[in-house]
Amino acid sequence: MADSAAIGIFDSGIGGLSVARAVRELLPDEQLIYVADSGHAPYGEKTDEYIYQRMQAITQHLVACGVKAIVVACNTATTAAIKELRAQYSLPIIGVEPGVKPAVLGSKTGVVGVLATPRTLLTPAFAHLAERYAGQAKIILQPCPHLVPMIERLELDCAALRKRVTGYIQPLLAQGADTLVLGCTHYNFIADVIADVAGPAVSIVRTETAVAKQLQQRLAQAQLLNSGAKIGADRFYTSGDAGLFNQQLLRLWPAVATALPL
Structure with a gap:
């Protein structure tokens, strides 16, 4: 495997772009290939089984593109089937x-509040994660079923979004939570709104940099870090509406990018 090969990153939609931005900032010489599986969202x-089939299909696409590592930039996909994916492929596979x-x-x-999609909170992998630290703190799980669709529509700071966020956060604050965990990569794009609604006394924990x-x-x-200059432009694929993904990239990606069909 050449160290100049690209890094593959995928998510059910645009949430993983927040992880891709962190990777781009930390590793500016690496080429990225991003896949938004919007045609099969939400996970x-x-x-x-369905999620694993999609993870397999996307991984096969990325492997065919010659990537040297893959980031599963989706909490739901990570908790659902990353172990099975790692068992099938030998290249580094990093989850969230x-x-x-x-x-x-x-x-x-x-007291810690966890904001996540309902599906993520129901997985055995997340249950084990929460149980591991339950003896050290009270962990309150807050499903947020409406946030991902709003973020996908680029409703990143509007009255309707703030109303939803307030409805999810207030019960956590009422129980004494002083720390909120963003358990979905999509939520990174509204972290400022969540912090503003929660107030300055509440810490927001994000994981894209980690x-x-x-x-x-x-x-x-x-020994796969790129030792030379970046080779080639970043590529972005979607299994959904390429026109919509282009709008999302225009808003969320720091450079000019064009969506390609998956």
Whole structure:
């Protein structure tokens, strides 16, 4: 595997772009290939088997593109089937999970709220994660079924979004939560709104930078960090509406990019 090969990143939609931006900032010489599986979103309404089939299909596409590592930039996909994916492929595969550990360690009140999609909160993998730290803090799970569709529509700071966020956060604050975990990569794009609604006394835990650092570490261990200048432009694929994805990229990606059909 050449160290100049690209890094593959995928999500059910645009949430993983927040992880891709963190990777781009940390590893500016790496080429990225991003896949938004919007034609099969939301993953939260799908079975583990269906999600794994989509993960396989996207991974096969990325492997055919010659990537040297893959980031599963979706909490639902990570908790649903990343173990099975790693068992099938030998290249480094990095997932994401809610930052419960740093939230518990940083909480002063000992009450941590986790904002995530209903599907993520129901997975055995997340249950095990929460149980691991339940003895150190009170962990309150808050499903947020309406946020991902609003973010996909680029409703990133409007009255309707703030109303939804307030409805999800207020019960957590009422129970003493001083730390909120963003358990979906989509939520990174509304982190400022969540912080504003929660107030200055509440800490917001995000994980996209930690994922980028883990990727950097894995590539370094495998001697796959790009040792030269970036080769080729980043590529963006979607299984959904390319026109919509182009609008999303125009808003959320720091450079000119064009969506390609998957």
